[in-house]
Amino acid sequence: MYAKPRMPDPVRASAVRAVIIIALTLTQVVVVLLCTLAGSWLAFPMTLSSVGSTFVATWAVLDIWVTRQSWIQRNGVVSEPSSVARRRLLRRR
Numbered sequence: 001m002y003a004k005p006r007m008p009d010p011v012r013a014s015a016v017r018a019v020i021i022i023a024l025t026l027t028q029v030v031v032v033l034l035c036t037l038a039g040s041w042l043a044f045p046m047t048l049s050s051v052g053s054t055f056v057a058t059w060a061v062l063d064i065w066v067t068r069q070s071w072i073q074r075n076g077v078v079s080e081p082s083s084v085a086r087r088r089l090l091r092r093r
Contacts, residue, residue, distance in 0.1 A: 008075070014067045018060035025053040 007015065028050045035043035 008068075008071050010071055011064065011068045014060070014064045018057070018064055021053070021060045022057050025050065025057045028053055 006012075028046065032043060032046045032050050035046055
């Protein structure tokens with residue numbers, strides 16, 4: 001069976017970083033919501049922190065794309081025949 005090409009290590013590392021940052025940002029947003037509903041003084045500082053975390057999360061997602069593009073430029077695209085091409089090759093023999 002045809003296996004999907006794997007992500008290069010630098011791209012995978014930036015993707016893992018982005019997922020962790022996004023998860024923390026979403027957790028922060030939930031805390032802001034709960035603090036706001038409870039009327040806590042912590043709501044305002046957490047809101048400012050969440051806005052900053054949103055910018056960081058956006059940068060982390062862009063980092064995946066930049067890392068992937070730079071990896072492709074340095075190492076080229078790995079090309080493998082698809083499973084359909086393999087079946088056609090086997091039929092010809």
